[in-house]
Amino acid sequence: MNIINIEHIAKIYQVGSEQVHALRDVTLRIDKNEYVAIMGPSGSGKSTLMNMLGCLDTPTSGKYEFSSSSVSEMTDNELAKIRNKEIGFVFQTFNLLSRSDALHNVELPLIYAGIPYAERRERAEIALIDVGLKDRMHHKPNELSGGQRQRVAVARALVTRPSIILADEPTGNLDSKTGEEIMILFNEIYEKGNTIILVTHEEYIAEHAGRIIRLKDGLIEKDETVKQRYIPKPRAEVV
Amino acid sequence: MTNFIFELKEGMMIALKAIRSNKVRSILTMLGIVIGITSVVLMTTAINGIDNSFQKGISALGSDVLYIDKWPWFGNTDWWRVRNRRKISLEDFEKFKELAKLPIAVAPVINSRQTVKYEDRRVDNVFLNGSNQDYVKTTNFTFDAGRFYSEIEAKGARNVVVIGSEIEKNLFPRGDGLGKTIKIGNENFKVVGILAEQGSFILGPFNPDNQVFVPIGTVFKYFMNKSRGSVTLNVRASGPAAVADTKVEAEGIMRKVRGLSYDEEDDFAINQQEALQQSFNSIVGVIQIAGLFITGLALFVGAIGIMNIMFVSVRERTKEIGLRKAIGAKRRTILGQFILESSAICLMGGLIGLLIAIILSFVIKQFLPTTVEYSAVVIAIVVSLITGILAGFAPAYTAAKMDPVEALRFE
Numbered sequence: 210m211n212i213i214n215i216e217h218i219a220k221i222y223q224v225g226s227e228q229v230h231a232l233r234d235v236t237l238r239i240d241k242n243e244y245v246a247i248m249g250p251s252g253s254g255k256s257t258l259m260n261m262l263g264c265l266d267t268p269t270s271g272k273y274e275f276s277s278s279s280v281s282e283m284t285d286n287e288l289a290k291i292r293n294k295e296i297g298f299v300f301q302t303f304n305l306l307s308r309s310d311a312l313h314n315v316e317l318p319l320i321y322a323g324i325p326y327a328e329r330r331e332r333a334e335i336a337l338i339d340v341g342l343k344d345r346m347h348h349k350p351n352e353l354s355g356g357q358r359q360r361v362a363v364a365r366a367l368v369t370r371p372s373i374i375l376a377d378e379p380t381g382n383l384d385s386k387t388g389e390e391i392m393i394l395f396n397e398i399y400e401k402g403n404t405i406i407l408v409t410h411e412e413y414i415a416e417h418a419g420r421i422i423r424l425k426d427g428l429i430e431k432d433e434t435v436k437q438r439y440i441p442k443p444r445a446e447v448v
Numbered sequence: 449m450t451n452f453i454f455e456l457k458e459g460m461m462i463a464l465k466a467i468r469s470n471k472v473r474s475i476l477t478m479l480g481i482v483i484g485i486t487s488v489v490l491m492t493t494a495i496n497g498i499d500n501s502f503q504k505g506i507s508a509l510g511s512d513v514l515y516i517d518k519w520p521w522f523g524n525t526d527w528w529r530v531r532n533r534r535k536i537s538l539e540d541f542e543k544f545k546e547l548a549k550l551p552i553a554v555a556p557v558i559n560s561r562q563t564v565k566y567e568d569r570r571v572d573n574v575f576l577n578g579s580n581q582d583y584v585k586t587t588n589f590t591f592d593a594g595r596f597y598s599e600i601e602a603k604g605a606r607n608v609v610v611i612g613s614e615i616e617k618n619l620f621p622r623g624d625g626l627g628k629t630i631k632i633g634n635e636n637f638k639v640v641g642i643l644a645e646q647g648s649f650i651l652g653p654f655n656p657d658n659q660v661f662v663p664i665g666t667v668f669k670y671f672m673n674k675s676r677g678s679v680t681l682n683v684r685a686s687g688p689a690a691v692a693d694t695k696v697e698a699e700g701i702m703r704k705v706r707g708l709s710y711d712e713e714d715d716f717a718i719n720q721q722e723a724l725q726q727s728f729n730s731i732v733g734v735i736q737i738a739g740l741f742i743t744g745l746a747l748f749v750g751a752i753g754i755m756n757i758m759f760v761s762v763r764e765r766t767k768e769i770g771l772r773k774a775i776g777a778k779r780r781t782i783l784g785q786f787i788l789e790s791s792a793i794c795l796m797g798g799l800i801g802l803l804i805a806i807i808l809s810f811v812i813k814q815f816l817p818t819t820v821e822y823s824a825v826v827i828a829i830v831v832s833l834i835t836g837i838l839a840g841f842a843p844a845y846t847a848a849k850m851d852p853v854e855a856l857r858f859e
Binding site: 260263265266285286289290292293294298300304306308309317318320321322323325365369 | 451454458465469767768770771772773774775776777778779780781852853856
């Protein structure tokens with residue numbers, strides 16, 4: 210079943226008097242429980258595509274359906290709602306609220322979803338336990354390591370039980386060992402039946418996915434199904 | 449509705465967190481509002497105090513008394529024309545009293561300024577009021593001790609005096625003035641009566657508390673040439689409702705007494721407390737507007753401070769705003785969050801300002817009969833809230849309309 214159905218979308222930015230074609234003509238379908246990596250050099254349009262997929266931006270032309278509802282025609286408030294309920298973001302720079310502890314950071318999307326205090330606390334705690342941060346719930350971001358911060362961000366993405374997890378260079382600010390640990394975490398999340406879209410420019414990160422979409426100059430250059438690189442590692446060591 | 453309350457509550461939590469995490473900045477910003485609200489409330493309180501004093505003071509003059517005088521209290525008659533009017537003499541008074549049917553009391557009054565002494569205590573420049581026994585009937589005087597001087601004392605121009613409460617305080621701190629002999633100018637006068645506190649300081653020398661009262665004959669005997677002084681006729685109507693008729697009658701009688709023909713203008717003025725009141729109200733009105741304008745400026749400066757700091761705050765937190773939007777905050781939610789933040793700062797500042805104003809009002813109370821009224825409390829709270837909302841709106845709107853993609857990319 211399709212979660213994402215994109216047909217001939219284009220995105221044109223007006224920069225001064227010049228028109229920049231960030232995306233020219235992209236058609237794409239992503240099914241439930243797929244693990245997709247989007248790759249491409251800078252300027253290929255992968256960030257634009259990712260903003261589009263994350264409903265942060267709407268296409269200039271073309272059709273974007275998310276779970277059969279048309280995103281292209283949504284208002285700002287409807288977009289905010291769909292981001293809140295259906296999409297979990299993981300960013301390269303973590304984007305945690307520096308003055309709030311891990312628990313509050315994870316709880317944040319649930320506040321915007323209107324979940325009452327007791328329930329959202331419980332759900333945030335469970336999400337933090339799931340990413341292996343049981344003992345770090347009341348630490349602020351500056352008291353956590355890079356890997357732990359990204360785990361908090363992953364917990365924040367998971368806590369609303371979204372339809373897709375959208376990760377934009379999630380290992381970009383981490384050393385390779387910690388990056389690898391985060392990728393293992395993504396594998397586990399995928400195995401629990403989640404849909405993951407990963408944006409990266411590193412081959413060895415993309416190899417974790419089962420499908421690699423390569424973009425170039427605002428067009429899809431290659432869309433291939435690959436064998437996943439799987440690194441078996443027991444949970445205990447991750448923590 | 450429950451949704452709205454939920455958002456309000458969550459927004460409030462976020463706002464308080466933001467204020468707490470920037471303590472020094474929040475407090476400094478708040479200071480502007482504190483000063484603004486303090487000055488607005490104190491100004492209102494002080495003006496109320498002046499007004500109360502005046503109303504209390506003017507009631508000592510009596511609302512049903514007419515003052516027939518050579519000089520009008522107010523008006524636009526040329527002063528030189530008034531100066532050339534004939535003086536109002538004691539004979540005029542006698543004739544007037546004979547003819548007037550409506551008044552319940554008529555008294556001639558002449559004023560002078562004299563030094564009053566008792567042993568080594570003295571009060572300079574005291575308003576000396578010379579009249580007859582009927583003067584007390586044109587007032588609402590009450591006595592602490594003794595009585596007003598009698599008809600016999602008035603007719604005989606005896607050296608007796610009734611003193612105001614402030615004069616008593618100054619000459620007889622122990623309150624034992626009755627029966628003592630004081631010096632007015634160089635003459636000895638026996639104190640036969642002491643007034644209870646009547647008016648208020650707002651009337652200055654016209655306040656009976658600061659005056660001494662003697663028979664009119666003694667004034668002409670010791671302090672003033674009879675041919676020089678122009679007397680004022682204090683005419684008391686039988687009640688406020690009778691004032692208008694009494695005034696009409698008084699004008700007719702005065703014209704007759706003065707021998708004016710039908711085509712001549714009045715060469716006297718009939719003054720009323722009401723005119724004083726109107727004039728005072730317009731003065732207080734001007735003070736009020738000017739005062740509120742100036743203190744309002746202080747508040748306005750505070751509001752600009754808030755707006756400025758909110759703009760800085762929005763810019764600093766661009767990335768945070770981007771994140772909040774990405775994970776599902778609506779425009780309305782972001783708008784509300786920042787408006788709540790500035791409102792909370794203003795409300796706290798307003799409450800602190802109010803508290804300071806209430807404390808300072810106890811100091812003002814030493815000079816003016818006033819307290820901070822409930823209305824001032826409500827106004828202070830409402831005004832500080834509105835200030836917060838207005839000052840926060842523009843920055844909050846900037847935050848709300850940010851593009852999440854741009855905001856997330858902001859460094």
